[in-house]
Amino acid sequence: MFGRDSQTAEEFKEAVTKLMVIGGKPNLVNYFPFLRILDPQGVSRDVIKYMGIVFGLLDRSVEARLQRRKEGRTEHSDAKAKDFLDILLDYRSESGERFTKKDIIPFLYDLLIAGTETNSSTIEWTIAEAIRNPRIMKKAQAELEEVVGKDRRVEESDIDRLPYLHAVVREVFRLHPPVPLLLPHGAESRCEVAGYMIPKDTQVLVNAWAIGRDPTIWDEPSEFKPERFVESELEYRGQNFELIPSGAGRRICPGLPLAHRMVHVVIASLLHSFNWSLPDGITADNMDMTEKFGITLQRGSPLIAVPSPRLPAHLFNDQYH
Ligand code: HEM
Numbered sequence: 001m002f003g004r005d006s007q008t009a010e011e012f013k014e015a016v017t018k019l020m021v022i023g024g025k026p027n028l029v030n031y032f033p034f035l036r037i038l039d040p041q042g043v044s045r046d047v048i049k050y051m052g053i054v055f056g057l058l059d060r061s062v063e064a065r066l067q068r069r070k071e072g073r074t075e076h077s078d079a080k081a082k083d084f085l086d087i088l089l090d091y092r093s094e095s096g097e098r099f100t101k102k103d104i105i106p107f108l109y110d111l112l113i114a115g116t117e118t119n120s121s122t123i124e125w126t127i128a129e130a131i132r133n134p135r136i137m138k139k140a141q142a143e144l145e146e147v148v149g150k151d152r153r154v155e156e157s158d159i160d161r162l163p164y165l166h167a168v169v170r171e172v173f174r175l176h177p178p179v180p181l182l183l184p185h186g187a188e189s190r191c192e193v194a195g196y197m198i199p200k201d202t203q204v205l206v207n208a209w210a211i212g213r214d215p216t217i218w219d220e221p222s223e224f225k226p227e228r229f230v231e232s233e234l235e236y237r238g239q240n241f242e243l244i245p246s247g248a249g250r251r252i253c254p255g256l257p258l259a260h261r262m263v264h265v266v267i268a269s270l271l272h273s274f275n276w277s278l279p280d281g282i283t284a285d286n287m288d289m290t291e292k293f294g295i296t297l298q299r300g301s302p303l304i305a306v307p308s309p310r311l312p313a314h315l316f317n318d319q320y321h
Contacts (some may be wrong), residue, residue, distance in 0.1 A: 008057055013116070015053040017298070020117050022046050024181075024294030030203075054113075058105045065089070115255050117296040118178040122263050123270070125176040126168060128303045129224050131276050132284045136226060140165050141310070144272040153315055154272050159264040165271075167229035169263060173212075173236050173245035175224060180209035180297045182247045208244050209297065217242050273316070274307035 027043045029036045039045055065085055082090075088104050099107075130137040143164045148154050159165070185204045190197070198204065213221045219228065234240045237256065238248035246253035253259065270276075278287060282304070290300030309316060 008061070012054065012057050012112075015050045015057075016113055016116050018050045019047065019054070019113065020296045020298070021292070021294040022050070024296075054109060055105060058108050058112075059101070061085075062101055062104060062108075111255070114253070115259065117298070118255075119259055119262055119266075121176070121178045121296055121298055122169070122172055122259075123266050124299060124303050126172045126267050127270060127276055127305055128287070128289065128299065129172060129175075130168070130271065131278060131305060132287065132289070133224055134284075136168065136224070137271065137276065140168055140271050141275075144268060148268075148272055150311055151315075153311070154265065154268045156261060156265050159261065159268060162264070162268060164226065164230065165264060165268055167226040167232075169267065170229045170234070170236060170243065171224060171226040174218070174243055175212060175222075176291070176297055177208045177212055177245040178296050179245065179247075180207070180293060181205045181295075182208055182244070183251070183295075185251065206244070206247075208247075211242060211244065270307075273309065273311055275310055276305045276307055279304055279306055 022043060025041065025043060028040055029043070036044075062085065066089070069086075069089065085104070085108070088099050088107070092098055130140065143162055144154065147161045148158055182205070185206065187198045187200055187202045187204060190200045192198070211217070215221050234243055236243045236245050238244065238246065238252045241248065246256045246259070278284070288299070288301045292298045292300050
């Protein structure tokens with residue numbers, strides 16, 4: 001939808017990042033509703049500004065696609081090359097109704113917001129932890145070599161055969177859950193949880209970040225130790241409340257099956273194709289591992305990592321021919 005190097009993609013990412021940070025800020029208005037009109041921290045003002053940017057960019061992309069389709073210039077006329085936007089535009093209900101731009105744009109907004117920072121922060125934290133723990137990087141690479149070899153690139157069908165990589169990802173979700181407080185939930189009725197009475201309509205925030213670091217659940221909770229998951233059945237699909245990076249129950253992340261595949265394929269591919277190191281002057285001991293809390297858990301400063309290829313050159317070139 002947005003080209004990989006396009007300015008639009010940059011603008012989109014910047015606005016989404018801003019929205020994630022604003023969304024995670026405590027807003028005084030929630031505690032003192034009479035301040036709403038004053039918007040003392042400028043939260044509403046900023047949300048309106050950045051949502052406006054994102055909606056504007058989506059609107060331009062959808063318009064451009066509609067125009068190209070009208071002129072028959074679309075590379076997506078071939079059924080196999082159709083993307084999600086084409087599928088939404090082609091859709092007709094049984095009574096012949098189609099989605100309008102008003103339906104499509106908020107829908108794309110939801111999916112892009114929910115699926116952008118979450119995946120990218122998981123990948124960024126994994127590579128950061130792999131660099132800080134060379135033993136773990138080597139062990140994951142050894143597994144990749146055994147399963148994939150060095151004569152081809154990783155494919156989606158490989159990921160179910162990479163148990164150590166899966167343990168690494170679960171450890172990243174435990175220590176750096178991409179959505180640290182999940183999304184706000186509301187109590188539909190008065191209920192009791194762990195001895196606490198929760199009145200009806202209370203807004204409930206579940207601290208998945210703190211659960212992941214709870215010393216009564218985890219041995220050495222601040223250590224990055226994927227081995228704790230190697231022989232473990234503990235999964236992040238909402239069945240085990242010790243590890244709930246995607247939530248649980250009816251509101252569990254609907255993008256989880258997609259996220260599971262994307263995160264594993266990208267991380268496997270990055271570790272299989274490259275060795276990763278830090279730029280001059282930064283060491284594993286002094287690299288910034290601070291966390292910036294918002295709706296998503298971003299790194300305090302973006303990871304700067306230096307790749308060096310591990311595979312024969314033709315495997316990198318092939319992709320671009
Ligand atoms: C590593 C990746 C991801 C993580 C950790 C993650 C995590 C979450 C969490 C914690 C929630 C809130 C659940 C709750 O409060 O109970 C959520 C909701 C949601 N996620 Fe994900 N997510 C990821 C990727 C994705 C992707 C790729 C998509 C779609 C393309 C997606 C779409 C959604 C949507 C639409 C919701 C809102 C559901 C609702 O309102 O009921 N997520 N996600």
